[in-house]
Amino acid sequence: MSExxxxxxxxxxxxxxxxxxxxxxxxxxxxxxxxxxxxxKPMTFDDLxxxxxxxxxxxxxxxxxxxxxxxAEIRDFYRMYRPSPLVRAYCLEKKLGTPAKIYYKFEGNNxxxxxxxxxxxxxxxxxxxxxxxGVTTETGAGQWGTALSMACAYLGLxxxxxxxxxxxxxxxxxxxxxxxxxxxxTPSPSNTTNxxxxxxxxxxxxxxxxxxxxxxxxxxxxxxxxxRYVLGSVLNQVLLHQSVIGLEAKAALDxxxxxxxxxxxxxxxxxNLGGLIAPFMGQKLRGEEDYRxxxxxxxxCPSFTxxxxxxxxxxxxxxxxxxxxxxxxxxxIPSANHAGGLRYHGMSSTLSQxxxxxxxxxxxxxxxxxxxxxxxxxxxxxILPAPESSHAIRAAIDEALKCKETxxxxxxxxxLTGTGxxxxxxxxxxxxxxxxxxxxxxxxxxxxxxxxxxxx
Amino acid sequence: MSExxxxxxxxxxxxxxxxxxxxxxxxxxxxxxxxxxxxxKPMTFDDLxxxxxxxxxxxxxxxxxxxxxxxAEIRDFYRMYRPSPLVRAYCLEKKLGTPAKIYYKFEGNNxxxxxxxxxxxxxxxxxxxxxxxGVTTETGAGQWGTALSMACAYLGLxxxxxxxxxxxxxxxxxxxxxxxxxxxxTPSPSNTTNxxxxxxxxxxxxxxxxxxxxxxxxxxxxxxxxxRYVLGSVLNQVLLHQSVIGLEAKAALDxxxxxxxxxxxxxxxxxNLGGLIAPFMGQKLRGEEDYRxxxxxxxxCPSFTxxxxxxxxxxxxxxxxxxxxxxxxxxxIPSANHAGGLRYHGMSSTLSQxxxxxxxxxxxxxxxxxxxxxxxxxxxxxILPAPESSHAIRAAIDEALKCKETxxxxxxxxxLTGTGxxxxxxxxxxxxxxxxxxxxxxxxxxxxxxxxxxxx
Numbered sequence: 001m002s003e004x005x006x007x008x009x010x011x012x013x014x015x016x017x018x019x020x021x022x023x024x025x026x027x028x029x030x031x032x033x034x035x036x037x038x039x040x041k042p043m044t045f046d047d048l049x050x051x052x053x054x055x056x057x058x059x060x061x062x063x064x065x066x067x068x069x070x071x072a073e074i075r076d077f078y079r080m081y082r083p084s085p086l087v088r089a090y091c092l093e094k095k096l097g098t099p100a101k102i103y104y105k106f107e108g109n110n111x112x113x114x115x116x117x118x119x120x121x122x123x124x125x126x127x128x129x130x131x132x133x134g135v136t137t138e139t140g141a142g143q144w145g146t147a148l149s150m151a152c153a154y155l156g157l158x159x160x161x162x163x164x165x166x167x168x169x170x171x172x173x174x175x176x177x178x179x180x181x182x183x184x185x186t187p188s189p190s191n192t193t194n195x196x197x198x199x200x201x202x203x204x205x206x207x208x209x210x211x212x213x214x215x216x217x218x219x220x221x222x223x224x225x226x227x228r229y230v231l232g233s234v235l236n237q238v239l240l241h242q243s244v245i246g247l248e249a250k251a252a253l254d255x256x257x258x259x260x261x262x263x264x265x266x267x268x269x270x271x272n273l274g275g276l277i278a279p280f281m282g283q284k285l286r287g288e289e290d291y292r293x294x295x296x297x298x299x300x301c302p303s304f305t306x307x308x309x310x311x312x313x314x315x316x317x318x319x320x321x322x323x324x325x326x327x328x329x330x331x332x333i334p335s336a337n338h339a340g341g342l343r344y345h346g347m348s349s350t351l352s353q354x355x356x357x358x359x360x361x362x363x364x365x366x367x368x369x370x371x372x373x374x375x376x377x378x379x380x381x382x383i384l385p386a387p388e389s390s391h392a393i394r395a396a397i398d399e400a401l402k403c404k405e406t407x408x409x410x411x412x413x414x415x416l417t418g419t420g421x422x423x424x425x426x427x428x429x430x431x432x433x434x435x436x437x438x439x440x441x442x443x444x445x446x447x448x449x450x451x452x453x454x455x456x
Numbered sequence: 457m458s459e460x461x462x463x464x465x466x467x468x469x470x471x472x473x474x475x476x477x478x479x480x481x482x483x484x485x486x487x488x489x490x491x492x493x494x495x496x497k498p499m500t501f502d503d504l505x506x507x508x509x510x511x512x513x514x515x516x517x518x519x520x521x522x523x524x525x526x527x528a529e530i531r532d533f534y535r536m537y538r539p540s541p542l543v544r545a546y547c548l549e550k551k552l553g554t555p556a557k558i559y560y561k562f563e564g565n566n567x568x569x570x571x572x573x574x575x576x577x578x579x580x581x582x583x584x585x586x587x588x589x590g591v592t593t594e595t596g597a598g599q600w601g602t603a604l605s606m607a608c609a610y611l612g613l614x615x616x617x618x619x620x621x622x623x624x625x626x627x628x629x630x631x632x633x634x635x636x637x638x639x640x641x642t643p644s645p646s647n648t649t650n651x652x653x654x655x656x657x658x659x660x661x662x663x664x665x666x667x668x669x670x671x672x673x674x675x676x677x678x679x680x681x682x683x684r685y686v687l688g689s690v691l692n693q694v695l696l697h698q699s700v701i702g703l704e705a706k707a708a709l710d711x712x713x714x715x716x717x718x719x720x721x722x723x724x725x726x727x728n729l730g731g732l733i734a735p736f737m738g739q740k741l742r743g744e745e746d747y748r749x750x751x752x753x754x755x756x757c758p759s760f761t762x763x764x765x766x767x768x769x770x771x772x773x774x775x776x777x778x779x780x781x782x783x784x785x786x787x788x789i790p791s792a793n794h795a796g797g798l799r800y801h802g803m804s805s806t807l808s809q810x811x812x813x814x815x816x817x818x819x820x821x822x823x824x825x826x827x828x829x830x831x832x833x834x835x836x837x838x839i840l841p842a843p844e845s846s847h848a849i850r851a852a853i854d855e856a857l858k859c860k861e862t863x864x865x866x867x868x869x870x871x872l873t874g875t876g877x878x879x880x881x882x883x884x885x886x887x888x889x890x891x892x893x894x895x896x897x898x899x900x901x902x903x904x905x906x907x908x909x910x911x912x
Contacts, residue, residue, distance in 0.1 A: 006469040007535035013462040079463035080547065080838045091536065091610075109565050111840045111875070153835040154547075173629075173880035177840060179887045180831055375636055379609040382536045384567045384633060419567070421877040424629035431635045 025066035031349035032324035081110035100403035112147035114418030119241035120147035133226035134158025138213030141340035142174030144232030149181035159183040166207035188213035195317035215317025233269025242275025260413035266391035267295040270348030293360040301334040304362035331451030335438035338426035371430040386418040481522035487805035488780035537566035556859035568603035570874030575697035576603035589682035590614025594669030597796035598630030600688030605637035615639040622663035644669035651773035671773025689725025698731025716869035722847035726804030749816040757790040760818035787907030791894035794882035
């Protein structure tokens, strides 16, 4: 291809995907099914209906259909902020002095500040289609809650958000964005639910976790008529919706004849990583192409790199089905690091299976080193990245620096999932030199592994 | 044109403007020259050199050259966040039920959160070319300061920002963004300058104003070797750089054969409005096309609609040259409304002349009505707008509703200058119903008009 690759590759709206890609259809080893915690048997359509709306249960359980059409109304909504740009990081390459070619798929150009909107609108749409009154959810960093508030405002659905307490306190402005979009926001754990009261009784000073907030949101959804629960990560359906990221990225790269050697994404519950890698992993699974795929997680919450591959509860309150995944144990409460969106004890079952089968790598990085990369990136590429996204930046820079040593001209693609405008306390702590790293000890992990159920 | 107009029209990078358009070249009545406050005579190149770097003085004084080439390094920087999208507000149109067609040029998709980066990189570039060590500036809402910090970080220049005290307090996170980009930030008025100390002595509780902050930044620039002052609005050079907004918007509309009937922009110092309308006003001045052009300003700081067209100081400390403009008097301190970027007593000389000559209209709107429009827009179009930008949204919605009454299918173009992620205290106050409107009384204006100099 002789044409100069632009700084930003935008697809035209008629080049946008019209179907999501379901990675599971190409997996030989399917992700293990969700189990009913009472019976130990796989969750059925009927088991899941009280929690999720019907169409989403179908998507959750569908391991076979490779492409699922994106409804027209969702595609209209996507057109308000998609296609997202695929950026060639010319300035970063130059500053690093690396022969590597670096691309990032930037998902932060929407008010939710991240990729979360891709699944939020899908989940809200199906809830609306089913005639529901509203949805409940949890949010960590606040990006998912904001995304869901936006989608619900657009469709006229009620939205109740349980926000991890430490994020609620670190990010008061997130609350106001959600309120501006008409959502109600409750810090979790709260005394508005049985499970919240129970958790608070044990530890009144807890800063909360995604696991706690999920339990509260599920309890409210399953006990309030006309409501269902929606989740921003981990689930198969979420990875399905997020495949739009990877499909767009691949279409944009294909347009210029570019094939990445290394694909990097941050991993909390796996929504961004699973979406970004989907079509590439599909090729890998079908034996058509090979890629190095790297998941990057915080050293303070290292599910892939130090967790166990086992059935576990998705939530702290143990009200949800059991999922087989890399997990630190549902009793694990990560230290209050600044990447709230990555503070989850478990990991997507699909990604866990792929990792277990040796189809991808994982590494853990410490937050001071993450913020060093974030600030470097901000000054060179002009975008203030979210702490979560900056995990991927750290790894991309490290890989590019390796290329500088070896002289290899590798092509690196990473997911820049969002912006850090609501993470300024974190940047302040980094700027002031007061940020520290907290890594769980082996003893702490042993203790939380003890919370794993004896199933599966 | 039969092709469906997309939700977002992106130009390709090779369709981006390669020269800025200098509106003054087409004006029969040129904007009045800056005057030396000591002699009352027009400021010369040599008079302005101690304040601005040489190339920018040339641009400031050039009323004749219609197109000025954009240096390659600036165009490279532009490619990191430009071209910005021109959005067809299909969802807003549908929700309003208007036959009007609404487009907005969205400048918020960069970390400074606004259009300010367009001029920041230009001014920083020329300072760097001249071998300077750094620049000083003021910032109101924080968007200009952030933009300048980003540009300076990119080029390796020192950056000292004086931030209007009420914004500094309302927007603590802005400070951290600027620090992340390596700038120093001082709340203004401060006791680091003579003029700041003088202002504080008179009124120790002042919340500050752009006028005060300008005085402080100019004092530091002119008394520190290797430094010059840069300004984010008002000046001719800034309107020149911002013409990139209008040039892109016009190119995108032309591509689809669309001609706007009404063009709307918010007006503080005039940087966005002047840039957005530049090529359209050029056609109007040359008698090629006609457009209705509307400036929207806050009722709390109504320079166009209640000000006088007279020579005045650009700053409160009266250290700057005099400019002929619509002004409320440099002694006017606007109430602490939430659109910090519009709290300026004066207005671009170029726009003032055009308004005086009847080539554009102006209207003032109250902030509660502005936030009503902002929230409505956010829920429908998915973008959380800056309070400043929301002045234009208010007017665009009002015009679209008029079309609904009359059945006219007018095409409306407005400038969505930026995002409101750092304005959440303002949204909180609107959400809580505690936001109020403050409009200066005639007596207050008479008092501030008394500060006008007897010149010109």
